[in-house]
Amino acid sequence: MRDEKKINQETKMLFSFVYEPFMAAKIGADHLELVYANHKLLELLSCQDDQELANYLQSNFWQSLAKKVADQLKEKGSANLCKLLLTDQAGKKKLLNLTVKEAEVGEEKVQLFYLRPFSLPKDRVTGLLDxxxxxxxxxxxxxxxxxxxxxxxxxxxxxxxxxxxxxxxxxxxxxxxxxxxxxxxxxxxxxxxxxxxxxxxxxxxxxxxxxxxxxxxxxxxxxxxxxxxxxxxxxxxxxxxxxxxxxxxxxxxxxxxxxxxxxxxxxxxxxxxxxxxxEYLLSHLDEALEKGWIQVYYQPVVRTLSRKVCNLEALSRWIDP
CATH class of the missing domain: 3.30.70.270 (Reverse transcriptase/Diguanylate cyclase domain)
Incomplete structure (x- = not known):
């Protein structure tokens, strides 16, 4: 891994204009090699220095991510991964948008990673996601x-x-x-x-x-x-x-x-x-009424003193064909 001090002046000037969380890296067959990272990226991923970031990038998540990025770069020339949920070095989950482009830096081809925190609408009372x-x-x-x-x-x-x-x-x-x-x-x-x-x-x-x-x-x-x-x-x-x-x-x-x-x-x-x-009853109620599946039956009500029918109770039955 190269230290920032060893990067030539032209490259430093190029990177100094990037104000969002950013790093330059080289995607290998089975690893991701850090070339440069700015302080905003270190803060975003809760890393103390470049060495801690380089170790963090060896996690399974970043290795699998590197493969997705490499596939998109090969197919489109750039990579965009939206609403990417990752766990930083401190174990906190963060939602990010990632854009990756390729560039020549010091006669070497490197991949430029731009990470942007993504904000989602939240509930006013609890602070949870909507x-x-x-x-x-x-x-x-x-x-x-x-x-x-x-x-x-x-x-x-x-x-x-x-x-x-x-x-x-x-x-x-x-x-x-x-x-x-x-x-x-x-x-x-x-x-x-x-x-x-x-x-x-x-x-x-x-x-x-x-x-x-x-x-x-x-x-x-x-x-x-x-x-x-x-x-x-x-x-x-x-x-x-x-x-x-x-x-x-x-x-x-x-x-x-x-x-x-x-x-x-x-x-x-x-x-x-x-x-x-x-669900069936609610979704077929109109059809049942239209086609006569719901039928009314009258149940006699008998008064116990006179043993005569004094009223009728209407009962609806759903007779489904």
């Missing part, structure tokens, strides 16, 4: 986890009696509670794996491994302020619909026997059949 951004980032992460052979679950969190809490303590206290719950979930699953969807409902995703213990501890923390119903739905990338799976996680949480107490429920085949039936 639901749309969560879906987008989650699917990207889950795809990589699936490639690594990891199973993933989608998780729904529903606070109990939030309307009552707001009426009793006021909306400012309610927002404080939502912020506490949001931060607790984020601390457990990460900034890019959690969201506040609407009102008092949150979603997250996580690896199946160790999830049960994670949720137990998380529920205990949230219960110090409010009861929480948690629903879990296993998710298979490329096979399950993300939005439907989130909804099914919500349904699982709402199926708790006591709706006013905390608990964790996993979505199963029984709930799946019930959910499919509900």
């Amino acid at each position: 639901l749309h951004s969560f879906k987008e980032v989650a699917l990207s992460q889950i795809k990589e986890l699936a490639k690594a052979g990891q199973q993933v679950c989608l998780i729904s969190f529903d606070l109990v009696g939030m309307k009552e809490y707001n009426n009793k303590f006021g909306y400012q206290k309610g927002d404080d509670l939502l912020h506490f719950v949001g931060q607790t979930i984020k601390d457990c699953f990460g900034e890019f794996a959690s969201t506040r969807a609407v009102e008092d409902r949150f979603y997250a995703f996580g690896s199946v491994e160790g999830l049960e213990e994670q949720l137990r501890k998380l529920a205990d923390q949230i219960k110090t302020r409010r009861e929480v119903r948690i629903g879990v739905r296993k998710f298979v990338y490329g096979q399950d619909d993300f939005t439907a799976a989130l909804n099914q996680a919500r349904i699982a949480g709402e199926s708790l026997d006591n709706p006013n107490e905390s608990g964790v429920v996993y979505y199963d085949d029984r709930m799946s059949r019930k959910f499919q039936m509900q």
Whole structure:
């Protein structure tokens, strides 16, 4: 690796005009060799110096990234990777856009990496990602986890009696509670794996491994302020619909026997059949009315004193062909 002091004056001047996080490197067959990095890149990736950055670039993530970049450079002459989620040297996840170009520097061909932090819309009260951004980032992460052979679950969190809490303590206290719950979930699953969807409902995703213990501890923390119903739905990338799976996680949480107490429920085949039936009824109601599938039957009501029919009770039956 070359030290910045050894780079000729012309190259220094070239790099000095780059104000965004930047590095020059050479992509080898099985490695990424650092040539130059500016201070903004060191700060962005939480590296103390060039040597620490050079070691960091030998991680599996950067090696696989180098291959993607090399393929795009070969095909298009430049590389663009958007909303790239990486873990910096300090273990913090960051979302970045990466642009890579090729250039001649000192009669050598090098690749120029421009990294730009990418900001996503966030919820005003909790600071978590909004639901749309969560879906987008989650699917990207889950795809990589699936490639690594990891199973993933989608998780729904529903606070109990939030309307009552707001009426009793006021909306400012309610927002404080939502912020506490949001931060607790984020601390457990990460900034890019959690969201506040609407009102008092949150979603997250996580690896199946160790999830049960994670949720137990998380529920205990949230219960110090409010009861929480948690629903879990296993998710298979490329096979399950993300939005439907989130909804099914919500349904699982709402199926708790006591709706006013905390608990964790996993979505199963029984709930799946019930959910499919509900979806069928809702989506075919107009058709059923139009085609006469819903028929009215009259049940006589007999008065016990006179033993005579005193009324009729109308019952609707859905007779599906």
